[in-house]
Amino acid sequence: xxxxxxxxxxxxxxxxxxxxxxxxxxxxxxxxxxxxxxxxxxxxxxxxxxxxxxxxxxxxxxxxxxxxxxxxxxxxxxxxxxxxxxxxxxxxxxxxxxxxxxxxxxxxx
Amino acid sequence: xxxxxxxxxxxxxxxxxxxxxxxxxxxxxxxxxxxxxxxxxxxxxxxxxxxxxxxxxxxxxxxxxxxxxxxxxxxxxxxxxxxxxxxxxxxxxxxxxxxxxxxxxxxxx
DNA sequence: TTATTGCCATAGGTAGACTATGTCAATTGT
DNA sequence: ACAATTGACATAGTCTACCTATGGCAATAA
Numbered sequence: 001x002x003x004x005x006x007x008x009x010x011x012x013x014x015x016x017x018x019x020x021x022x023x024x025x026x027x028x029x030x031x032x033x034x035x036x037x038x039x040x041x042x043x044x045x046x047x048x049x050x051x052x053x054x055x056x057x058x059x060x061x062x063x064x065x066x067x068x069x070x071x072x073x074x075x076x077x078x079x080x081x082x083x084x085x086x087x088x089x090x091x092x093x094x095x096x097x098x099x100x101x102x103x104x105x106x107x108x109x
Numbered sequence: 110x111x112x113x114x115x116x117x118x119x120x121x122x123x124x125x126x127x128x129x130x131x132x133x134x135x136x137x138x139x140x141x142x143x144x145x146x147x148x149x150x151x152x153x154x155x156x157x158x159x160x161x162x163x164x165x166x167x168x169x170x171x172x173x174x175x176x177x178x179x180x181x182x183x184x185x186x187x188x189x190x191x192x193x194x195x196x197x198x199x200x201x202x203x204x205x206x207x208x209x210x211x212x213x214x215x216x217x218x
Numbered sequence: 219t220t221a222t223t224g225c226c227a228t229a230g231g232t233a234g235a236c237t238a239t240g241t242c243a244a245t246t247g248t
Numbered sequence: 249a250c251a252a253t254t255g256a257c258a259t260a261g262t263c264t265a266c267c268t269a270t271g272g273c274a275a276t277a278a
Contacts, residue, residue, distance in 0.1 A: 008117040008234050008265085010211055017215045028256055037217055041210035048235050050258055055234085072244065073255055092215060099208055101150035102119055106126045106201060108146055117234085117265055137225055157266050159227055164265085181275065182224055 006042060011052050012061075013095055014042070016088040019062065019080045026067075026075035027053060053078060061087050115151060120161050122204055123151070125170065125197040128189045135176075135184035136162060162187060170196050 006014070018033050019025060025033065030053075031044040053076075056062045061084035069075045080088070115123070127142050128134060134142065139162075140153040162185075165171045170193035178184045189197070 006235070007119075007207060007211075010116075011235075014211065014214055021217065026256075034214060037214045038210035039213065041206060042214070045236065046257080047237065047239095047259085050256095052234080054258090069255080071255070074243080075256060095211070095215070097150060098116060101147035102116075102123065102204070104148065105123055105143060105146045105151070106204070108130065115266070120266075135225075154267065155226080156228085156268065156270095159225095160265080163227090178224080180224070183274080184225060 006044060006048065010095065011048060012056065013091040015052060015056065016061065016080065016084060016091060019078060020085065020088055024077050024079050026069065026077050028075065030078070115153060115157065119204065120157060121165065122200040124161060124165065125189065125193055125200060128171065128187060129194065129197055133186050133188050135178065135186050137184065139187070
């Protein structure tokens with residue numbers, strides 16, 4: 001099954017939502033989770049994910065802490081901040097608004 | 110009512126669909142039509158529209174012809190090619206596939 | 219006659235996702 | 249014991265494509 005690119009602008013939304021759902025995850029888990037919950041359609045490349053997480057740290061949407069995984073490897077664990085939770089709400093409503101609009105355009109006969 | 114940016118990658122889809130619907134339009138009409146049929150949510154900036162139309166000409170999705178509007182002004186009229194029609198089908202199915210995937214991710218509790 | 223609207227166009231900025239590459243440690247395979 | 253694989257993070261550089269800002273020019277309106 002072929003996988004698609006993440007539409008620019010939606011990666012924050014996907015990451016924020018995933019963290020809201022699971023609480024605390026490291027980067028690798030975030031990527032896998034998005035891939036799974038999208039039924040393998042969305043593939044988050046590492047070269048997209050880690051820069052995005054850095055930007056989100058700077059924006060104050062998440063905090064990070066180094067830890068150790070179940071498999072005994074070091075990993076950076078991310079958690080939503082209050083600002084991140086707020087941002088998620090904004091991203092969701094924007095997504096719905098815009099996607100609804102596009103759908104209206106392409107569904108009209 | 111606030112308007113939103115066009116999500117990168119969807120402008121071609123919107124233009125192609127609009128041309129498929131109305132046949133022959135000039136740029137200004139395309140922009141206005143998208144704005145209207147999206148209930149004023151999507152605003153296509155001229156600085157986005159005309160470069161996009163140029164790219165679509167190069168890709169062979171549309172042809173252009175100079176003419177005169179009802180208001181007696183010169184305008185460039187665009188029409189879909191067969192390749193453009195094919196491309197529209199691709200864009201629509203990609204859009205549905207990816208948007209469905211994102212919706213699955215953000216709707217899961 | 220000046221302002222506004224219709225219509226096209228381009229230059230330059232910017233965001234953000236991609237590919238390619240690298241590191242380093244733990245596990246698995248031989 | 250050593251090699252290969254996997255897990256996990258990171259960055260540099262490229263590219264697409266949308267934006268803002270700007271400009272021109274002709275037709276109509278004030």
